Amino acid sequence: MNFLTSGGNPSFADPDQLLEVLQPDRCPLCFLVRAYIYEHLKSLLDESVNDPATREKLFHSKGFCRRHAWQGVHQRQALGMAVIYNSLMDKWLQELPPKTRRFWQSRKAAECPLCESEKVRDLTAVREFVRCWSESDKLRGAFSEKGILCLPHLEKALGQKMNASARKTLREAGEKALKRLIKDLNEFLEKQDYHRSQESLGKEWDAWIRAVRMVSGEKD
Numbered sequence: 001m002n003f004l005t006s007g008g009n010p011s012f013a014d015p016d017q018l019l020e021v022l023q024p025d026r027c028p029l030c031f032l033v034r035a036y037i038y039e040h041l042k043s044l045l046d047e048s049v050n051d052p053a054t055r056e057k058l059f060h061s062k063g064f065c066r067r068h069a070w071q072g073v074h075q076r077q078a079l080g081m082a083v084i085y086n087s088l089m090d091k092w093l094q095e096l097p098p099k100t101r102r103f104w105q106s107r108k109a110a111e112c113p114l115c116e117s118e119k120v121r122d123l124t125a126v127r128e129f130v131r132c133w134s135e136s137d138k139l140r141g142a143f144s145e146k147g148i149l150c151l152p153h154l155e156k157a158l159g160q161k162m163n164a165s166a167r168k169t170l171r172e173a174g175e176k177a178l179k180r181l182i183k184d185l186n187e188f189l190e191k192q193d194y195h196r197s198q199e200s201l202g203k204e205w206d207a208w209i210r211a212v213r214m215v216s217g218e219k220d
Ligand SMILES: [Zn+2]
Pocket: 027, 028, 029, 030, 031, 149, 150, 151, 152, 153
């Protein structure tokens, strides 16, 4: 399947699928988007490296962005990455100055195709979450028990169309989950104080890492 040109976009619109990925310290939307990009990159490198449209796109973006290129390396997609980067290097070398202005010099590099796909998937995920939130008591109940959304996704979700009571419950549940983390973070900070530095750390030991996740997103 050629994800770059067909925009392959499997759906997870079912609230039960969201229930499965709720965790007290991980944002389910970050998790789902990340899993999607992992599969997208894998399938692209396994199946589409010789597809002319995919190659053309990757020429225009001068390869993947740094983040996604290294993701390809970490996913150990050696063959696919070698094929793509081989042809990219060839093409780029032919275009180096001094030369008449041609292909790459004549245009700004296009956006990394995986970044593009990530944006689309992210928006779909937010919309699906909001729809499920409005429709499913089960999801709302489970979320208040053990769910959390990162701040960027909570903000995006609250910016979507939904009825006033759904927005109110989402805002309250999202805030409550994040405030639990802020409480842990404060406990962590208090124990850094000289007078309490002898006390051992409890569940707040990694609150500062969870806070990074909730503000800046998951590690690649
Ligand atoms: Zn998130």
